[in-house]
Amino acid sequence: MESAASKSAQLTANAAEALPAGALEAKLELAEKEGRQLRVKLGLDPTAPDIHLGHSVVLTKLREFQDQGHRVVLIVGDYTARVGDPSGRSETRPVLTTEEIVANAASYEAQAGRILDQDPERYELRYNSEWLDMSMADLLTLVRTTTVAQLLEREDFANRYRSGAPISILELLYPLMQGYDSVAIASDVEIGGTDQTFNLLLGRDIQRHYGMAEQAVMTMPILTGIDGVEKMSKTKGNEIAIEASADEMFGRTMRLPDEAMAGWFDLLAIPSPPDVTGPRDTKVALSKAIVTRFHDAAAADRAEAQFVSQFVEHEIPEEVDTFRFEASGGSIHLPMVLAEAFGISRSEARRLVEQGGVKVDGDAVDSCDLDVSAELLSGAVVQIGRRRFKRFEPNR
RNA sequence: GGCGGGAUGUCCGAGUGGUUAAAGGAGACGGGCUGUAAACCCGUUGGCUCUGCCUACGCAGGUUCGAAUCCUGCUCCCGCCA
Incomplete structure (x- = not known):
């Protein structure tokens, strides 16, 4: 005893x-x-x-x-x-x-x-x-x-x-x-x-x-949020919900500043990987351990692969939600359709195009072309920044 | 009961009659860079039928060519003294 x-x-x-x-x-x-x-x-x-x-x-x-x-x-x-x-x-x-x-x-x-x-x-x-x-x-x-x-x-x-x-x-x-x-x-x-x-x-x-x-x-001790500074809290938006998807958990953990990693390992009771690895690998290990805890090891592997493809290699993810758009006319007003597809305002869509943040099948949209042909969008993956994607399909 | 302070955009916070859609900061977003959704640098950050128009500085009126800024009333919040 x-x-x-x-x-x-x-x-x-x-x-x-x-x-x-x-x-x-x-x-x-x-x-x-x-x-x-x-x-x-x-x-x-x-x-x-x-x-x-x-x-x-x-x-x-x-x-x-x-x-x-x-x-x-x-x-x-x-x-x-x-x-x-x-x-x-x-x-x-x-x-x-x-x-x-x-x-x-x-x-x-x-x-x-x-x-x-x-x-x-x-x-x-x-x-x-x-x-x-x-x-x-x-x-x-x-x-x-x-x-x-x-x-x-x-x-x-x-x-x-x-x-x-x-x-x-x-x-x-x-x-x-x-x-x-x-x-x-x-x-x-x-x-x-x-x-x-x-x-x-x-x-x-x-x-x-x-x-x-x-x-x-x-x-x-108080666990810091993913900003590595403030207490983790929903109000500050620096939290990782235990119900979050594997991809989100992984990605958000990867956002953690390097200096904050040690505290996370300790408080979350995750064994540190051997110190021969660099900070990137350490953070990957941490991210995978967290995903494994709330999902499983297979999900952790998938999340890692997804992360590498999307953020390191900048590839378009395999699974993208489809957005159906009205292709009745020949040309489409881009700000309008972007606003609808991504739930942003038209002004914001316009700004994003101007800043080169909108890509169609990987190519940045020219800021002069606010009206594009319906064919260009049909079946294309439209991307805003690095993280938001929608596959456009005409509504017929 | 008396005296005083305050209400500004997602948040904090400048601004006391006119280049004010409103300084600055935070956050967020976009771009660059990168091992990273980190750091750093640059940019954007009310809406729209976008060389212009509309809406916005607690609420309702008023003064003025012109107000977030001045006046009146109202609502709410706070501090101090008793």
């Missing part, structure tokens, strides 16, 4: 922090002694419908807990989403409608299932509206646990307060609500990104006020 110490060491291997020191190990020991599972909590913020690689870091960590026999309690923050987590933000989040939240939550659960073990013995899903839709009296009890000074210790609040930027009461309430989630589900461990450290630790205080054992806290 493995010791609690070694299990703890294993779990914290690529974590940022495990707080307070020794707490996780103590929890593991306790669980073993009492012969029970640990309840490991993760709060999900259903403000965007897609799970991306950033979420996968934490979810994969939860999976490790499951593989050691523990129980993951996923909390869909359907109620807290009405408040908006201010973590790391300089402004108040927009509030979602109930319908959006419900739809996002459903999609979240389905996607989380790709990483987590959904065996009911080891998996529990809860919505925090279940307990946060509380009476005023209960809210007052909750609010009594914490002071404004405590909340203002949090870096983003402190910064905003100092600079005279607005802080809404709603936002101050968020950490309290999240902490109450820990009370409601009696969590033993809570996991989150390093930007959650304050909230996770406050959860301990709140549990204590309610006379409960305090949770251990584990934070995971």
Whole structure:
């Protein structure tokens, strides 16, 4: 039997922090002694419908807990989403409608299932509206646990307060609500990104006020987006969704700046290839590993081949969507048909032609020829830039 | 309750009567280059029936030959003092 110490060491291997020191190990020991599972909590913020690689870091960590026999309690923050987590933000989040939240939550659960073990013995899903839709009296009890000074210790609040930027009461309430989630589900461990450290630790205080054992806290480093700088997030458009196609996953990973690769290997728990290879090959290996994880090895090979053909050798891809155009007249006004085919405005189409960005069967269109013959387009592959293709077929 | 600040294009943010479709930055897109959908360089970035026209600087009016810029009212947001 493995010791609690070694299990703890294993779990914290690529974590940022495990707080307070020794707490996780103590929890593991306790669980073993009492012969029970640990309840490991993760709060999900259903403000965007897609799970991306950033979420996968934490979810994969939860999976490790499951593989050691523990129980993951996923909390869909359907109620807290009405408040908006201010973590790391300089402004108040927009509030979602109930319908959006419900739809996002459903999609979240389905996607989380790709990483987590959904065996009911080891998996529990809860919505925090279940307990946060509380009476005023209960809210007052909750609010009594914490002071404004405590909340203002949090870096983003402190910064905003100092600079005279607005802080809404709603936002101050968020950490309290999240902490109450820990009370409601009696969590033993809570996991989150390093930007959650304050909230996770406050959860301990709140549990204590309610006379409960305090949770251990584990934070995971934040995965950068494909820009290699900012936190991966849908809003910034630098994410790789775990539902993305193999080609998209591969290509987007190839966009990652070389310097950011090491962090990705570490956080995504992908073994680094031998360092005899150059950065290009390293990045290819990373891309293939990611595609393999969410699709399979064959898909990774195909994605690589596709990438090489399209972006290295600049070939027209084999499979191109067909666009049917009206070829009744003899000549076609290019901006019009491009706008229709690619969903851009005619002005934009005109600009693209002027910049030499439009190719028909590989040849750039002359900017003087805004009207072309229908025959030229018939059966041709029209290309905008390096990434957008459509096969034109006359509509007859 | 009092005082003050603010609302500009996808975002941030200049601009206080006239070459302003609106500086600058970010983002995005196109081209070049490249191991790369990286970096770097160049360019573009409201729409259209495109040597011109239309729409746009919170909303509604007004002044003016002419307003994002001045005036009036309204809506919303924020800070400070009490």
